[in-house]
Amino acid sequence: RKQIFFYGCCREGAIDKNHPLWKVFLRAKLLGVKYTNVTLGYFEEETLNTMVSETLRLSPRLTRSLSSAIYHKTKGNPLFVSQLMLSLSKEGLLRPSLSRRRWEWDKEKIQSQKLPDDVAMFITESIQALSADVKSSICVLSCFGASADITVIKTLDGALNKNLVDNLDVAVREGLLDKADNQYRFSHDRIQEAAYNMMDILDRCNFHFFYGMTLAPADGETDDSLLLIAANQLNLAGPEAVQDKSQNAVVANLNLRAGKKAMEMSDFVAAYFYFDNGISFLRKKHWEEYYALSLELFDLAAKCALTNGDTVSLQLLYEQVLTYGRTFEDKLNVMYFSTCALAFSSRLPESIEKGLDILSKLGIELRGDESSMEACVQETKSLLSVYTDNDILNTRRMTDPIMIIAMKFLGKLELGMTQIMPKSVARVTQRIIQLSLVHGMSPVSPIGFVHLGSYIAKFGDISGGYHYVKLARSLLDKVGSRESAGEVICIGTQIVAYVEP
Secondary structure (H helix, E strand, O other), X not given: OOOOOOOOOOOOOOOOOOOHHHHHHHHHHHOOOOOOOOOOOOOOHHHHHHHHHXXXXXXXXXXXXXXXXXXXXHOOOHHHHHHHXXXXXXXXXXXXXXXXXXXXXXXXXXXXXXXXXXXXXXXXXXXXXXXHHHHHHHHHHHOOOOEEEHHHHHHHHHHXXXXXXXXXXXXXXXXXXXXXXXXXXXXXXXXXXXXXXXXOHHHHHHHHHHHHHHHOOOOOOOOOOOHHHHHHHHHHHOHHHOOOOHHHHHHHHHHHHHHHHHHHOOOHHHHHHHHHHHHHHOOOOHHHHOHHHHHHHHHHHHHHHHHOOOHHHHHHHHHHHHHHOOOOHHHHHHHHHHHHHHHHOOOHHHHHXXXXXXXXXXXXXXXXXXXXHHHHHHHHHHHHOOOOHHHHHOOOEOOXXXXXXXXXXXXXXXXXXHHHOHHHHHHHHHHHHHHHHHHOEOOOHHHHHHHHHHHHHHOOOHHHHHHHHHHHHHHHHHHOOHHHHHHHHHHHHHHHHXXXX
């Protein structure tokens, strides 16, 4: 008579009465087949350390830091202990050292390591066993995503009259959170999702709005470290969370400041997000009630849309400003962005024509001048002959906002005409230099001087052209910007490389 021994394991609660294995147990019982159900409990921390010590063939004293981190993340569940150790080994956080002839690990990285999905689900279920205060504090943290700085939590601590820090430390001890690098972090995104979903949708919106208004730095406050966090919270709440009508403009202005900060960091996608949200918080009659705020939000949103290549959004913003802008000058910025978009869309003739029309309305007429390129260059050289390099470099900065935007149009025309109307470019160069000498230097001024140097070199005077290229580069260091730097360096390098091989 042959006997067969079967051995298997399953997680507690994973098998219900509809599971096939449950039916096998029932049939075995009816047939008189003997079986033993062994319930495996959780490891104590000391027991877990003994197991880790024997597995790695190291003394318990050496493995204590590793076993402590594993226990913190698994609560001593045997299945999860083995899963986590395998995961740490695969990711190189628990590895053999040939030089030391023993296993080694990085405790700091292990503590910040994300939990495997199964372990996270198990840990998530333990949220319900926590006290109401600790659960409430975890919900607060979940509103900030996967992590939040301790400074943020301490700021909210006073506003909410809760012991957030103490409560979150309890959650750290329970393995739900990690505390490192001055942050509280959820051990797994599923834990954050579970905590976030414990709140009602409407309550979540109100919480986000309250946290955002609490963290928002006041106008004129120099420390804006919490600015982006506050703006994100308010945007998660949405315009529907606003209770007081006066708060709409406050939130819109906060998004304006956040967008400017994102632009300083060259993150134009995030900047557009803030400006767009700022616009969404404005009320119906915002063009009448908050004209300056509305105009600045739309202008900067259009600039970011252009930078991001979002021509559809740019066109919508452009039409709004054209409709509600009070003066022609107020519309110039979006007109400039629209002109740039045409050039970037391979519609150079339209871009140039539009730029010429706008400049004509500003009193800068470039049509009808049939002067040759040589004559324009000679006239410009004669104009500059009475100025030394120091005179030009020390010329005052341009301050007239209308002239500054006019110079931007001229700079864009210079680049576009170079490609399809090269014989007309010298007139634009001449006008850039004339306006710079009369009204002051702008970030576009170096473009005029570098193109002048290029033309002079093309007509055979290499040293004369090289002189104006160097002057353009010096001027770029003084009044230039990132927008004009590329063109100045590109055009000037052709001459510099010839003179300084």
